[in-house]
Amino acid sequence: MQFSRELRDDVLAGDITLSVRLWTRPKVAEGGRYRVGLGEIEVDAIELVPFSAITDADVRRAGEPDRETLRERAAHAGPIDEDTLVYRIEFHSLSAED
Amino acid sequence: MAPRFDERWRATGGEPFEFDGQLVHQLYRRSIEPGTSIDVVFLGSRTEPAQGIQVKAKGATLAWDEHDLEGESMRLWADGQDRATIRYVNARKSAEIAIWNIWLEVREGSHSYEPDRYEIVQAWHAWSGMLVDDRADAVFLRCSGNHDGPDFTDLSVRITFRRPIRGERR
Numbered sequence: 001m002q003f004s005r006e007l008r009d010d011v012l013a014g015d016i017t018l019s020v021r022l023w024t025r026p027k028v029a030e031g032g033r034y035r036v037g038l039g040e041i042e043v044d045a046i047e048l049v050p051f052s053a054i055t056d057a058d059v060r061r062a063g064e065p066d067r068e069t070l071r072e073r074a075a076h077a078g079p080i081d082e083d084t085l086v087y088r089i090e091f092h093s094l095s096a097e098d
Numbered sequence: 099m100a101p102r103f104d105e106r107w108r109a110t111g112g113e114p115f116e117f118d119g120q121l122v123h124q125l126y127r128r129s130i131e132p133g134t135s136i137d138v139v140f141l142g143s144r145t146e147p148a149q150g151i152q153v154k155a156k157g158a159t160l161a162w163d164e165h166d167l168e169g170e171s172m173r174l175w176a177d178g179q180d181r182a183t184i185r186y187v188n189a190r191k192s193a194e195i196a197i198w199n200i201w202l203e204v205r206e207g208s209h210s211y212e213p214d215r216y217e218i219v220q221a222w223h224a225w226s227g228m229l230v231d232d233r234a235d236a237v238f239l240r241c242s243g244n245h246d247g248p249d250f251t252d253l254s255v256r257i258t259f260r261r262p263i264r265g266e267r268r
Contacts, residue, residue: 002166025175025202026219027165029152034169035159048217085215 001034001041001089004073010063012039014096018061020054020074021087028089039095046089052082061090103227103248112222117248122227126197126237133262136160136184136195141254143176148202149243149253150175152221153184158193161185173200173219176253199228199253201243225249235259 001019003011010016026046028034033042051071064070071080080086106115107124114121130136136153143149153160154171161168162184174182186193203218220226224245231238241253 001169025148025150025173025178026217027162027167027173028169029154029171029173029219032154032169032171034167040169048215049213053213 001028001036001091003036007063008037011036011041012093012095014093016061016063017090017092018058019089019091020051020058020062020070021089022074022077022080022084023087024077026087033094034091036093039093041091041093044090044092046087048085049088050082051080051084051086054086054088058088100248103225103242104223106227107222117227120229122242123230124198124222124227126228126230126232126239127194128197128237128259129192129194130155130186130259131192131261132186132190134186135260135262136186137181137258137260138174138184139181139256139258140176140179141256142251143253144244144249144251145177147204147220147244148175148177149241150178150200150202151197151239151241151253151255151257152200153195153197155186155193155195158195159187160195161187175202176255197237197239197257198222199226199239199241199243201226201252203245235261 028043030043033040059067059070062070112124114123152173162172200219200221203220205216207213225242225248227242229240229250236258239255240250242248242250243252
């Protein structure tokens, strides 16, 4: 899974543990390991939820200062409103466990 | 009525079984060299439930460049693209990949604690199974993936394995 350059260090350090993706279908699998920069993460859970279900705690786990920044970052493939279904992906860094 | 395929999988421990004179598989396994490209072409599929395949290389890395995805396990959906190429990268030795069919069950939440709509990626469940036509550099999979009954036209996919050309960048 690709993350913006400015987020990668925090992902690998284990400080970011959640991502929101506007995918049509889930491309990754629970338990799957994915490369991020020079490290790896393991996906713990994938859930399809409306964006309105993303909580403030999720925003913090995604490393974003607020919901609008998270919405903007996730909206690569089209606009995201409160009813838009997004994939909420929980993961942990394998590098941080070393 | 014949037992569902998932009951058959439990009985055989995941080993292939015979159904209507054909061998039904749960997984397709193949050893591939580093640098191999795996070309997936979806030849046909039903739309409901959505059909796809999962490709997994245990302990090795696959790259799906189109989606900037690198990892050990990828899910490809027939309604997402007609074809896709996945590369086996970052390894010095051969690895075994496993491929199986998946399908997407969409459920409406019926309890207050459930969301209105949620998805479950199903594999090896209900009438899930594959007919495998294995050839030298390709495999054809005809897959059944649904709750209703055995139907190997649910998903047809051709997967071609292109071995690296000497000197080609991996």
